[in-house]
Amino acid sequence: MSExxxxxxxxxxxxxxxxxxxxxxxxxxxxxxxxxxxxTGKTMLAEAVAKALGKKLIIWNIKSTTKAQDGLYVYDTVQxxxxxxxxxxxxxxxxxxxKLGKMGEAFKSDEQVVLLIDEIDKADLEFPNDLLWELDKxxxxxxxxxxxxxxxxxxxxxxxxxxxxxxxDAFLRRCIFHYIEFPTPEQMEEIVKAHxxxxxxxxxxxxxxxxxxxxxxxxxxxxxxxxELIDWIQALNLGGIPLDKIQKELPFVxxxxxxxxxxxxxxxxxxxx
Amino acid sequence: MFTPFFYxxxxxxxxxSTTEWLTLMDALxxxxxxxxxxxxxxxxRMILVNSETDFDKFDKAFLEYFKGIKATDKLPAxxxxxxETEEQENELNRLMxxxxxxxxxxxxxxxxxxxxxxxxxxxxxxxxxxxxxxxNQWIGTNGxxxxxxxxxxxxxIRMSGKTGMQSAFAVIDEERYRDWRIDKALNYxxxxxxxxxxxxxxxRLDVPKTEFDLDKTVDKTCxxxxxxSIEYSQPRKNTVKxxxxxxxxxxxxxxxxxxxxxxKAVDKANHFKDVKTYYFHNCIYSHVYKTPECEDGDWVxxxxxxxxxxxxxxxxxxxxxxxxxxxxxxKDGNYRGPNDGFSGYEWLKLYKKHFKxxxxxxxxxxxxxxxxxxxxxxxxxxxxxxxxxxxxxxxNDAIKKLMNPAAL
Numbered sequence: 001m002s003e004x005x006x007x008x009x010x011x012x013x014x015x016x017x018x019x020x021x022x023x024x025x026x027x028x029x030x031x032x033x034x035x036x037x038x039x040t041g042k043t044m045l046a047e048a049v050a051k052a053l054g055k056k057l058i059i060w061n062i063k064s065t066t067k068a069q070d071g072l073y074v075y076d077t078v079q080x081x082x083x084x085x086x087x088x089x090x091x092x093x094x095x096x097x098x099k100l101g102k103m104g105e106a107f108k109s110d111e112q113v114v115l116l117i118d119e120i121d122k123a124d125l126e127f128p129n130d131l132l133w134e135l136d137k138x139x140x141x142x143x144x145x146x147x148x149x150x151x152x153x154x155x156x157x158x159x160x161x162x163x164x165x166x167x168x169d170a171f172l173r174r175c176i177f178h179y180i181e182f183p184t185p186e187q188m189e190e191i192v193k194a195h196x197x198x199x200x201x202x203x204x205x206x207x208x209x210x211x212x213x214x215x216x217x218x219x220x221x222x223x224x225x226x227x228e229l230i231d232w233i234q235a236l237n238l239g240g241i242p243l244d245k246i247q248k249e250l251p252f253v254x255x256x257x258x259x260x261x262x263x264x265x266x267x268x269x270x271x272x273x
Numbered sequence: 274m275f276t277p278f279f280y281x282x283x284x285x286x287x288x289x290s291t292t293e294w295l296t297l298m299d300a301l302x303x304x305x306x307x308x309x310x311x312x313x314x315x316x317x318r319m320i321l322v323n324s325e326t327d328f329d330k331f332d333k334a335f336l337e338y339f340k341g342i343k344a345t346d347k348l349p350a351x352x353x354x355x356x357e358t359e360e361q362e363n364e365l366n367r368l369m370x371x372x373x374x375x376x377x378x379x380x381x382x383x384x385x386x387x388x389x390x391x392x393x394x395x396x397x398x399x400x401x402x403x404x405x406x407x408x409n410q411w412i413g414t415n416g417x418x419x420x421x422x423x424x425x426x427x428x429x430i431r432m433s434g435k436t437g438m439q440s441a442f443a444v445i446d447e448e449r450y451r452d453w454r455i456d457k458a459l460n461y462x463x464x465x466x467x468x469x470x471x472x473x474x475x476x477r478l479d480v481p482k483t484e485f486d487l488d489k490t491v492d493k494t495c496x497x498x499x500x501x502s503i504e505y506s507q508p509r510k511n512t513v514k515x516x517x518x519x520x521x522x523x524x525x526x527x528x529x530x531x532x533x534x535x536x537k538a539v540d541k542a543n544h545f546k547d548v549k550t551y552y553f554h555n556c557i558y559s560h561v562y563k564t565p566e567c568e569d570g571d572w573v574x575x576x577x578x579x580x581x582x583x584x585x586x587x588x589x590x591x592x593x594x595x596x597x598x599x600x601x602x603x604k605d606g607n608y609r610g611p612n613d614g615f616s617g618y619e620w621l622k623l624y625k626k627h628f629k630x631x632x633x634x635x636x637x638x639x640x641x642x643x644x645x646x647x648x649x650x651x652x653x654x655x656x657x658x659x660x661x662x663x664x665x666x667x668x669n670d671a672i673k674k675l676m677n678p679a680a681l
Contacts, residue, residue, distance in 0.1 A: 017315050020306075020312065020315055021315075021319050024300060024305050024306075024316055024319065024320075027300070027303055027305055028296060028299060028300055028303070028320075030296065033323075035325065077487055078485065081490070081494070081503075082501065084501075085500070085501045167323075169288070169323070172323035172324070173290050173292055173293055173323065174292075175323070176319050176320060177319050177322060177323050177324070178319055179325040179328075
């Protein structure tokens with residue numbers, strides 16, 4: 001596991017446990033399932049792994065309408081029908097109408113790639129089950145051309161989930177599971193610093209104080225996360241807000257809190273200020 | 274290797290499969306965790322456990338199996354023994370010298386509270402002469418005293434572990450993952466997730482034809498003498514219809530937030546074919562109310578419900594079943610409105626007869642209601658309807674029951 005050992009990157013600060021999870025998943029050739037609050041950097045992890053290991057990243061974004069088949073290949077029947085009608089070229093060649101999906105692309109790649117299956121929980125409940133064989137054996141069969149696509153090198157598979165839905169057991173059993181906890185203030189400081197070349201320490205501390213205070217408010221429904229904090233600091237930085245105003249007035253608070261009811265809650269909670 | 278651990282995990286309710294266990298063995302073969310118990314803990318957890326709700330169970334099993342094994346963390350030997358073994362207390366107490374402990378503690382403490390803790394520690398040391406686990410005063414484990422480890426005192430001294438990659442035992446004893454345990458009460462998101470499971474697909478619906486139908490297209494095209502004729506069909510749609518009945522009686526006030534979340538989750542879930550919500554006060558009688566205020570007149574009659582909502586509606590009743598026996602059994606037991614000739618119990622039976630699939634969610638469900646005289650009403654209703662506690666697990670079970678009455 002020495003040549004493919006992930007140690008984090010200058011932009012991506014990972015906890016030791018997460019690093020261990022990535023490396024164990026790579027060593028055991030199993031998909032790594034990463035769960036955690038939105039905004040804790042699940043998607044960025046794949047980018048960081050790809051960058052650190054110098055591999056190409058293929059992202060398969062899952063939506064509510066995505067089907068497992070879409071990731072493997074799509075047979076464009078309608079196009080073929082039209083072509084047959086109007087005499088297009090290569091109509092006889094079914095392969096011409098087989099378009100590989102993201103997973104197929106990852107399998108066909110000559111070099112090992114990092115395959116990110118992003119937000120798998122967005123899809124239908126049965127979606128992960130439909131991928132069991134493909135993830136296990138790293139191969140799939142194209143009925144139309146009677147061709148079996150086998151991965152030349154097993155891709156490093158990283159799957160993220162926002163825990164919106166329970167994933168099926170059979171699928172979970174095949175994964176290495178890691179839950180990203182919300183960063184502690186110390187880790188957060190490191191993370192924020194990795195995103196800015198120069199950042200005023202006082203500004204950072206003031207912003208973080210306010211940020212964690214908002215997270216602590218029990219009634220806030222959509223808790224702000226790392227990405228929101230980074231955007232906020234960016235805004236504060238560009239806006240040139242005086243330090244003493246950050247805690248008192250929460251300028252640009254819309255960047256961290258996005259729901260009307262949450263803004264109300266914060267106002268109520270901060271009457272003392 | 275570690276086979277007993279496998280069975281302890283199973284006994285703790287963790288559904289570990291043989292495949293996962295073999296994966297762990299494979300990982301051990303490849304020496305992925307080195308010789309560190311802590312790394313082993315994390316590795317085993319990431320392979321064997323699939324959900325953060327189960328971390329707690331895993332921790333308990335791990336502690337049971339590995340208790341007493343020497344961890345490699347830097348910890349004064351006698352503390353380690355003290356904290357990890359259950360025996361030889363007297364000997365340990367004899368060995369214990371206050372100064373050593375004090376020095377160790379001070380190294381591990383922020384400057385901030387040093388003075389205060391220092392004072393308290395001296396004082397406490399002077400008075401303590403036995404081992405203590407689980408108090409709120411003395412130095413030991415599991416208590417709320419500021420000294421020791423595994424305690425709940427927020428500003429106290431931690432006697433083992435460090436930040437970052439923590440010692441396995443330290444991590445465990447904190448039970449940090451307890452919040453995610455499945456039997457905890459629900460938040461809004463979890464409600465939504467649970468309700469998404471409530472679905473049944475059908476294509477016999479009056480929705481526009483938007484999905485390309487390959488088979489039909491081929492048939493039609495053939496019929497058409499080879500000229501292409503594309504056919505579309507209806508997409509699959511959820512056919513579940515839901516009737517929600519909320520108790521808005523006085524005893525439900527503590528659960529308002531919970532009910533509010535449940536209501537919102539159903540309201541936001543747009544995958545049901547139809548959702549109807551009505552309210553009642555303590556027990557369901559001849560009328561259900563349109564608003565939680567339960568005002569006379571602002572209601573629909575139960576008979577109307579039976580006429581207008583067919584038996585296919587799945588019914589979820591949310592209520593704490595807290596009522597006097599008369600409210601349930603008397604033919605004029607409804608002190609807020611009409612009974613219309615039936616007792617509450619009889620009305621409930623009518624509901625049961627009409628709607629084939631009813632579950633009752635009780636935020637304060639008592640498992641032993643039958644044994645308590647004063648919970649007569651609750652026991653009777655539990656007999657009538659499948660009842661579940663309003664928690665993550667309860668709601669999931671309830672929904673399974675709604676989908677498949679033979680289940681559970």
